[in-house]
Amino acid sequence: MKDFFILYTETPWDNLNVEKLTQIRVLSLKSILKTYPVIEPSFFDDLNSKIIEYNHYMWVKSIKRIVGPKNEDYEISNWNFLWAFDNQRRIFQFLFQKVKEQGILVGLAPPELSKLFSDHGKDAILRTLSLLTNPSKMKFLLVLGAKGKSIAEEQQLFHADKNYGEKLNYLRALKDVPNIQGEWYPSFDPRCPICGSFMKEIRGYRVGFGKLICPKCGYEKKKETH
Template sequence: MDQFFTIYTYTPWDNLNNNKLSKVRLLSLLSLFNKYPVIEPEFFDDLQSNIHRNKNYSQIKSIKRIVGPNKEDYIIKDWNFLWAMDLQKRIYQILFQKTGPDNASGIFAAIAPPELAKLLSQHKKEALLRIFSLLNNPEKLKFVLLLKAKGKSIAEEQQKFDIKDENLEKMKIMEYLKTIPNVDGQWFPNFAPKCPVCNAQLTSIKGYRVGFGKLVCSRCGYEKNKNP
């Protein structure tokens, strides 16, 4: 059974319209091979060189989500999507994940359109070599566009905190403590005596002579000796 990756990206062909995401569906290479092919660092070195030297090569940050064959969302920062057209107006769409030391190499994860996938299924390794050789040949290509991640994925941005029962209880306690007066710089309940007149908290008169402390109500002025 065929497996597919789905990419959600802003549209570079529409002035990078940030109000609209386009969806691109690509066939997983596991539908064609037993393992994902590994792209060597030399390919990416040549690609970056062409981006800097040739006007028909460019790169832009526009990818916002990648969903795998099993509906899993990926962290997008290490993923690139290569979109190219040759002089015969044939489209090449390749999804790869950068890996290895310094992300120098990459895993060839998915491909589109169907015609290109069919070519790959028929000629396997030979087709792979021809495709990647062509993608770094600026004289045979109308354009090459390398799409990279734009910030965090939509899935990461929309993640919600999973509040468990034990956390809810802690939150209730914190809400209770917020209602308690901040006595002497600490957020704890104070068990000082209450004023018999207005029920406000009685506080000590600082500096009162030792052994004969006095409590006073700051609201109504009621006074009470600590040691009557």
């Protein structure tokens, strides 16, 4: 059974069109080699130097979502997609996941590459990576990186913000409920017969002679004792 990763990216060839994402499907290396090959840091260092030195080697932040074979969403910050075209008009597409100081080769396309890697294994991988870092043999090479948070993360944040907003609205509504008075606990003080506000006890009044006063209109009455 063949497994695939799906990449969603803004379109680098269309001024990074944010209105429409392009979907790219790559075959999982685990479907071919039963494992994900580890790529040494020297390859990525070499690639970075070529991007700085040569105009036909480029880096663009455009990835917005990575979905795995089991429909799982990944955090996109540690993923890169390499898209290259050599002088013999061959296309190369590789999906890498960065883990600590190394990169994991996770997916590839087109199908011809999967057959090459399946037939020749590690040797084919090394020869291909060597080709990709040879500017004289490449028509262009584009590396896509993550742009902001993934769509999945943004949706989670939206739901979280929405839930918080609903909770906040609920709390605000509580403040308008009679008997709450903007506090968390209801008041059982008697109401003023004149204006309807809650009566407050006069502090410091003589012991045994309780007295209530309305803070709004000033009405006073003796406090009932039981």
